[in-house]
Amino acid sequence: MPKNDNINRIIDHKLFTEDDIHQMCVRLGKQLTEDYAGKKPLIVGALKGAIFFLTDLVREMDVEEEIDFMDVSSYGDGFVSSGKVDLITDLTTDVKDRDVLIVEDIVDTGLTLKYMKDMLKERGAKSVKCCVLLNKEANRATDVEIEYYGSKVGNEFVVGYGLDFMNAFRNIKYIGVLKPEVIKLADNK
Numbered sequence: 001m002p003k004n005d006n007i008n009r010i011i012d013h014k015l016f017t018e019d020d021i022h023q024m025c026v027r028l029g030k031q032l033t034e035d036y037a038g039k040k041p042l043i044v045g046a047l048k049g050a051i052f053f054l055t056d057l058v059r060e061m062d063v064e065e066e067i068d069f070m071d072v073s074s075y076g077d078g079f080v081s082s083g084k085v086d087l088i089t090d091l092t093t094d095v096k097d098r099d100v101l102i103v104e105d106i107v108d109t110g111l112t113l114k115y116m117k118d119m120l121k122e123r124g125a126k127s128v129k130c131c132v133l134l135n136k137e138a139n140r141a142t143d144v145e146i147e148y149y150g151s152k153v154g155n156e157f158v159v160g161y162g163l164d165f166m167n168a169f170r171n172i173k174y175i176g177v178l179k180p181e182v183i184k185l186a187d188n189k
């Protein structure tokens with residue numbers, strides 16, 4: 001089935017257009033350029049959801065950077081965080097004495113981000129901050145600090161621009177809200 005037919009079946013409404021997302025990247029990139037001036041940050045992308053955001057964000061940053069990726073999972077295939085965080089794929093870069101900036105698609109309970117921040121600090125990073133595209137505060141279960149974010153979102157399941165629905169639909173160009181009936185159907189599978 002063509003991609004657009006499938007998208008119409010699952011998305012209730014658009015939350016952020018491509019232009020909205022671009023504006024967030026521009027604003028955050030400008031801020032990060034100022035804050036990391038004269039430093040060479042190690043940008044740590046959280047796989048897989050953050051790859052679209054990371055590639056757009058770093059191109060709005062005018063600083064010398066290095067990029068690496070880490071896959072840390074707390075959701076599995078479901079809609080509610082499992083509460084347990086697993087390290088699936090580790091970095092290949094030594095973070096000792098580095099200024100690390102974690103780039104994440106969305107923060108929900110905050111457990112994934114807290115796990116990553118604590119681990120990178122324990123490994124001797126000089127500083128560890130994060131830049132998340134979407135900040136979903138309703139289910140926050142830990143007091144992790146979110147230094148930079150694009151926008152707050154309500155307690156709804158969002159899809160597109162890297163954010164998946166059952167490991168697909170990351171390639172939708174905008175960010176939409178999943179239809180509640182689709183969540184119910186998927187939950188009953």
Ligand code: 5GP
Binds near residue numbers: 074075081111165
């Ligand atoms: P946390 O540990 O903060 O609860 O979970 C963060 C991860 O949960 C995100 O990186 C993302 O993979 C997933 N997640 C949380 N909320 C949503 C959402 O609304 N849509 C999608 N697609 N993933 C989400």
